Amino acid sequence: MVSAYRAVLASRVRAQRSYRTSFALDLVGAFLMGLAELAEVYILYTAVQGIGGFTFAQILLVFGLADLTFSLADIVFGHVDNLPEYVRTGKLDVYFLRPQPVLAQLVTSDISLRRLARAGVGAGALTVGLVLNDIAWGPATVALLALALVSGVATFSALFVTAAGLQFFLVNGAEMTNAFVYGGRYAATQPASVWPRAVTVVFGFVFPMAFTAYLPVTALLGLPGAPWLPSWLGWCAPLAALWSWALALACWRWGIRHYRGAGG
C-alpha cells in the first residue's frame, strides 16, 4: 500500500522534472517570492533600530524558521487547499471509490517541488541567523531547534488540512481560508510582541503561529516573551502541533461528512 503512494509521488516528481525550462523558471519564481518577503523584513528592520524587541539578526531566525517549516509543509500538503478544484472536476469523487483514506490520497496526489526554492530561502535565512546571533550551543539548544522544526512543519501541515476541511463548505469562498493559511504564515514571521490582544488570541492560540518560530526563538536567545506568551512556551511547540492536528482532523471529518458530491 505504501508502495502505491510512492509510485504516485515518484511519477509526480518525474512529471515536474521533465519540462526542465518550465521547472527551472518555477524554481526561480518561487525563490524570488521568498526573497521579496525577506526584503520586506530587511527593509523594515534596517529602517529602525529593532521592532518589538528584535534586531534584524534576531528576526532572521524567526523568519527563517517560519519560512522553512511552512515551505516544507507546503511541498507535501500545499495542494490540499486546492480542494475546490478537486471538487469541481470530480477528481475527489474518484478518491471515495478507492479503499484508501481520502485525505491520504489527496496528500499524495501531488508534490510541489518548486517550493524547494522557497524552503531554500528559509533555510538560508535560518543559517545566517544562527551564525550571526550569540547562541549558547549545547544539547538543550539543539533539542529546542529540532523540536521547533518538526513541530513547525506539523503545525503548518495541519493548517492546510484545516483549510481543506472548511473548503467543503466554502467552494466559492476558498480565499477565506487564505486568511489563516497565508495570513498565518505572515504572522509566524512577526514578533508576537507587536500584536494587539485579538491577534494574539487568533494567531497565538487558535492557529498557534507564535509557537512555530517566535516562541522557540525567544527561548533560544533568552529574550522576554510577549504578553500572554512567555518565552518558556517555546518548549511547548509540540503541544501546539497536537492541538493544530486535532483541529485539522475535526474540520476534515466535519467537511467530508457534509460533502455530497458535485454531481455530474
Added chain:
Amino acid sequence: MLVRATGVPRLRGDLRLRAYWLLLVAGMRTQSAYPLATFAGLVANATFGLLKTAILFAVVEAAGGGIAGYTAGTMSAYIWLSQGLLGSVNLYGRSDMTERVRTGDVATDFLRPVNVQAANILPAIGKGLFAFVPRGLPSIVIGVLVVGMTMPATPGPYVLGTVSMVLGIVLSHSVVYLVAVSGFWLVETRGFVGLYMAVGGLFAGLFTPFHLFPDWLQVIGRATPFPSMMMFPIDVLTARVTGFAALQVVGVQLAWLAGALAVGHLMTRAGQRKLEVQGG
C-alpha cells in the same frame, strides 16, 4: 491550424465600441456573481491589514512617531488602501488569458471581430473596478473603524486620486496581459508569473511602503511600472504628493500604460503569426 485575421469581418466603429462596453460590463457581472468569493477576499484582506498594522505601527513607534513622512495615521491609510486595492489591481500576474494561451483557446479569440487585446483586458478591468465596491470600500471602512486613519480634508486629492487609482488598475491588467501573451513563445509562463508576483508585489508597495526602501532600491523600483499600479495612486489619494507632483505621477502612469498597450499590441500580432494549435 494557422489562424489568420484576414478573413475575420470587422465590426462597424460604433458597434465595436458597444461590444467593448459590454465586455467591460460582463467583467463587472462576473465579479458580482460570486458574493461569497468577494467576502472571502475581504476577510483575507482584513487579516493581513491587522497584521500589517501591528508591525508597521511598531516601526513608526520605534522611529519616534514618524518615518519617511508617515505618521501612524497616514501609515494606516496606506495599509488599508493597499489591502482594499488588492481585489482590483492585479498583482498576481495571472489572468484568464494565461490559461487561454496555454490551452490554445485563444485561437477562437482571433476569429472574433474584436481586438483580442482589448477583448481580454476589458473584462478583467471590469472585474477589478467592480471589486472595489464590495471589497475595497469595506476594507477602508474596517481600517477607519478599527484602527483609524488620516485622510486629506480637501476634495482635490480624492478627484485626482480616483483617476490615478483607475489608471493603476488598468495598467496592472495591461501588464499582466503581456505576461499572458509571452505564452505564445514559452510553453509554460508560471515562472514569469512568479517573477511578476515577487518583483511586482515588492515595488507596488504590497509588502511595505515603497518610501521606506533604501535609495538604491527606490531607483530600481522607479524604473519599473509597478509603483504606478498601487503605491503612487495611494500617494496621490492620501495627499502625500500634491499639486504639480501629483499630476506628474498621473503623467508617468499614462506613459507606462501607453507603453504596455503598444507592446501588448505588437506581441499579440506577432503571437498570432506564431500560434499553432495542434489537433482540430
